[in-house]
Amino acid sequence: MNRIWIIVIAIAVVLALCVGIAFYFWNKDQQEKAEANRALHNTYSYTAGGLHLDVDTSEYVRTGDAHDIELTPTDLTYELLQRWEAIAEVISTIDYPEEAIEQEDWLDVYNTFAKNRFDMEEASEEITKGEEYGSANSMVINDYIDVGSVYNDDFREFLEESGIEAPDQRRFE
Known part of the structure; x- marks a missing residue:
């Protein structure tokens, strides 16, 4: 009789371990899926x-x-895209994702925009006569594309010379 109980207990322990291991891996998979979904949701938000x-x-x-x-x-969005396209036509290092825009693949469009940030900063610094890196002037192209802001006279002059219309939004000093 003792031997039967030992076998039953051993089987129960093995089954409990199998169920526990299966639950662990299922739970881990669910957490990974939820994390991937959160990351994708954040990407859509950005x-x-x-x-x-x-x-x-x-x-x-x-x-x-x-x-x-x-x-x-x-x-x-369309205003941003128009400004971006105009800048990309005169600054060759800045990419404009025409195909992704036509397909309305907004995640790809945003990724291209984000990848352009360093090129925008470098071009901004050149246009603004080498102002110090990290200054507001290193973001003139980004600010112009994003919201149409033109607060630097050197950049305004660049836009005019390039045939790009710029709103008169000078900063008050």
């Missing part, structure tokens, strides 16, 4: 903010899948 896109999360709320987030361009 993209929407950076490109002034409207966000529709109604389907995402229903499914919980970040791929169901819908990004829609606004007037501000």
Whole structure:
């Protein structure tokens, strides 16, 4: 009789271990999926903010899948894209993702915009007569593309010489 109990207990322990191990790996997989979904959701949020896109999360709320987030361009988006295209035409180091824009692949468009940041800073410094790195002048191109801001006379002159219209938004000193 003791031998039967030992076998039953051993089987129960083995089953408990198998269930525990299976649960551990299932739980770990679920956590990894949730983390990947959060990261993708954050990417959509950064993209929407950076490109002034409207966000529709109604389907995402229903499914919980970040791929169901819908990004829609606004007037501000189109203005940003026009400024970006104009700058990319005169500064060859700045990429403009025409194909991604046509396909409305906003994540790819935002990635291209983000990858251009260092080139924008370098070109900004050259245009603003070598102002100190990290100064506000190192971001004139980024600020112009993002919101249409032109607060540096050297940059304003560059835009005029390049045939790019710039709003009169000089900073008050």
